[in-house]
Amino acid sequence: MGIVLFPVRITLATLFFLLMWPIARLRLAGLSEAERAEPVRGWRWWLFHHIMVFLSRAVFFSVGFLWIKVKGRQAGLKEAPVLVVAPHSSFLDMLVLCTTGLPVVVSRSENCKLPVIGALLEFNQSVLVSRKDPESRKKCVSQISERVTSDGHWPQMLMFPEGTTTNGRALIKFKPGAFLAGVPVQPVLLHYPSEPDTVRWTWKGLTWLGALWHTTSQIYTSVTVEFLPVYTPSQKEKQNPDLYAENVQKLMAKALRVPATDYVMEGRFPVKKLGNLSLPLEPPAQETLKLLREHRCVCVCVCVCVCLVSLYLLVSHSFICSLTNAHVEAVMNHMIDTCHSGQSTMVTADHLTALLGLKDKKTAVKICSLYSKWYDTDQDGLLSADDLSGLMGALVGVPQYGIADMYTALTTRGRPTEASLQDLLLTHPVYRKVFTEYLNSVGLADGNHNGVPNGKANGNNNGIYNGYEATSRKSD
Numbered sequence: 001m002g003i004v005l006f007p008v009r010i011t012l013a014t015l016f017f018l019l020m021w022p023i024a025r026l027r028l029a030g031l032s033e034a035e036r037a038e039p040v041r042g043w044r045w046w047l048f049h050h051i052m053v054f055l056s057r058a059v060f061f062s063v064g065f066l067w068i069k070v071k072g073r074q075a076g077l078k079e080a081p082v083l084v085v086a087p088h089s090s091f092l093d094m095l096v097l098c099t100t101g102l103p104v105v106v107s108r109s110e111n112c113k114l115p116v117i118g119a120l121l122e123f124n125q126s127v128l129v130s131r132k133d134p135e136s137r138k139k140c141v142s143q144i145s146e147r148v149t150s151d152g153h154w155p156q157m158l159m160f161p162e163g164t165t166t167n168g169r170a171l172i173k174f175k176p177g178a179f180l181a182g183v184p185v186q187p188v189l190l191h192y193p194s195e196p197d198t199v200r201w202t203w204k205g206l207t208w209l210g211a212l213w214h215t216t217s218q219i220y221t222s223v224t225v226e227f228l229p230v231y232t233p234s235q236k237e238k239q240n241p242d243l244y245a246e247n248v249q250k251l252m253a254k255a256l257r258v259p260a261t262d263y264v265m266e267g268r269f270p271v272k273k274l275g276n277l278s279l280p281l282e283p284p285a286q287e288t289l290k291l292l293r294e295h296r297c298v299c300v301c302v303c304v305c306v307c308l309v310s311l312y313l314l315v316s317h318s319f320i321c322s323l324t325n326a327h328v329e330a331v332m333n334h335m336i337d338t339c340h341s342g343q344s345t346m347v348t349a350d351h352l353t354a355l356l357g358l359k360d361k362k363t364a365v366k367i368c369s370l371y372s373k374w375y376d377t378d379q380d381g382l383l384s385a386d387d388l389s390g391l392m393g394a395l396v397g398v399p400q401y402g403i404a405d406m407y408t409a410l411t412t413r414g415r416p417t418e419a420s421l422q423d424l425l426l427t428h429p430v431y432r433k434v435f436t437e438y439l440n441s442v443g444l445a446d447g448n449h450n451g452v453p454n455g456k457a458n459g460n461n462n463g464i465y466n467g468y469e470a471t472s473r474k475s476d
Helices: 002-028 043-062 091-099 109-113 117-124 134-148 208-216 235-239 241-256 284-294 305-316 325-340 349-356 361-370 385-396 404-411 418-427 433-439
Strands: 069-071 082-086 104-108 127-129 157-159 185-191 224-227 264-266 269-274 277-280
Touching: 002 043, 002 117, 002 208, 043 091, 082 241, 091 185, 091 208, 104 109, 104 117, 104 134, 109 117, 109 127, 127 134, 134 157, 185 241, 235 241, 269 433, 277 385, 277 433, 349 361, 385 404, 385 433, 404 418, 418 433
Parallel strands: 069 224, 082 157, 082 185, 104 127, 104 157
Antiparallel strands: 185 224, 264 269, 269 277
16 A cells, blocks of 8 residues: 555645745745734734645645544633643644644744744744753743733644653653643643554654654544643642643543653653663663563673673563573673683673574674673772763663762762662662662563554554553553
């Protein structure tokens, strides 16, 4: 189907998309900077606005969204100045703009440099923010508050409070931007009931091009936009935007029948905060076990001794019959002896391939890539803050920059040695959870983050493991 539908649909969508470019420019043509800072009124609004709504709908119709089912009623501007949409799963979520009348959005300022996209943001009179510039973020917050409290002067705003795309099987922590002004918001849910799920575009899995290919290859793709009742904040929520965001997240998660999690995006990875540590969905040891189980290996080796310890804890509490404590202990002792003898401080992919008896070197390369740090770099027996940062980064799989509190907790116990670190990780009320809860969780997450792995439909789209129960997909 894709051989025929993909080129036809992309050609049509591109045509409609390009037609939007000159119309977007015409709307604000001839206006001064001061006039552009005010909402467009009069003939410029009713003439160009309706044309853009039509062309926007035509773009999504072209790629396969033949029908958009709407449930509930969209609230008026004065009822709810802000629409909050979740889950945010793909760039295709922009179709919600067609059904909501093209409300104002918030976008990265870098997008203004993109062809067509920049013109559309200008047409929309979007609020622009540079994530790297603190002053830009402050200005963005000020602009949002000014617009949503303008008593109808500005149009409705639409925001995706997750701030990034996920697989839609859980809601990650909402950012407070949509809730800072303390005005009522209307939650809006996006449902993609089609099987297989081709729309999701996340940090791991199909690329955006793959998602677009599979979506356009279907005869049609179903989508439902559901408007929930307006949420009016309490006085306590108005004073605490984080509480307001959390309560709306829980409400929307309940309506979606998915978990509400406290994961956030840090760089490219979804992480959960434990103190100042950032814990990703899967620690490297879990990913290593999964790779080895797929290749039916009988022993495990990693590049850092402390990671071997975490792997040992995982194996001792897992149900992988081909791996035993004795196997892991044997490899641990072998690697420790190798390090102490001065023969090597790192395990190469070739060494690991031979040690594990792997037929494919790619698996060894993948395992080695999960661990890239060593600790005690000056070999004095003491851990510096940088050593601890590198060590914890290797242990959990993502860089750890906010390590100061943990290092303080370590040094208050005396000299920052390996033994004192072990004691900290086993007895500290917060950091002990790295081993007792995080690394020690039995569930092995499914690495697939989309409904179309390797071009084939799969009913298991990312099993969620939240530390308490496993559900059908991966997130918490």
